Amino acid sequence: MEAGGALSSGPAVPSVGKRLLSTVYEALLAFAVAFLAGLAFHGAAEGRLAGAGRVLFQVYLFLVLGIYFVACWSRGGRTLPMQTWRMRLVRRDGGRVEVGRAALRYGLAWLSLLVFGAGFVWAWVDRDRQFLHDRLAGTRIVTR
Numbered sequence: 001m002e003a004g005g006a007l008s009s010g011p012a013v014p015s016v017g018k019r020l021l022s023t024v025y026e027a028l029l030a031f032a033v034a035f036l037a038g039l040a041f042h043g044a045a046e047g048r049l050a051g052a053g054r055v056l057f058q059v060y061l062f063l064v065l066g067i068y069f070v071a072c073w074s075r076g077g078r079t080l081p082m083q084t085w086r087m088r089l090v091r092r093d094g095g096r097v098e099v100g101r102a103a104l105r106y107g108l109a110w111l112s113l114l115v116f117g118a119g120f121v122w123a124w125v126d127r128d129r130q131f132l133h134d135r136l137a138g139t140r141i142v143t144r
Contacts (some may be wrong), residue, residue: 011095011142014087019131019141023120025081030065033109035069037064066106073102092138101137108133 014022020132041060072079074097089097089105097105112119112133118133126135134140 011088011090011133013129014085014141014143015131018085018131019087020087020120022081022087025084026079029079029081030068032066034061034065037061062110063100065101069106069120074099087141088144089139089141092140094138094142095143097139101139103140105133105137105139108136 038057038061041057069079072082073089077090082087082088089102091097091101109119112122112129112131122132122135123129126132128130128135128140
């Protein structure tokens, strides 16, 4: 990185539009993962989802999706949609993303989404075109 924090040489940063399109594809795949996990949960819970059971189900889905994303990001640096779009998640210095950093990024990405997507919109004003959760987690998405 340069003195001002901007990315210098190294892999190119995909456009914001390309990363957002990949995110849409990612949402479709995440829906399928959550759907299958939900079927398993409902089978075990015998269809009863009220009160504390509903909260437990939400926490369960959050954890299942977290395991999926953290495993993909920390093993090969990419999920299936990222692979399709020829992108990879790396640390700010270009190294492999470790489990803790991937988990931090996962949690921050949810916050980015829950605040009306502001963390994703952030990429249009960020000097390196990074999402806010990537900036905070010390990660970046690059082209392969």
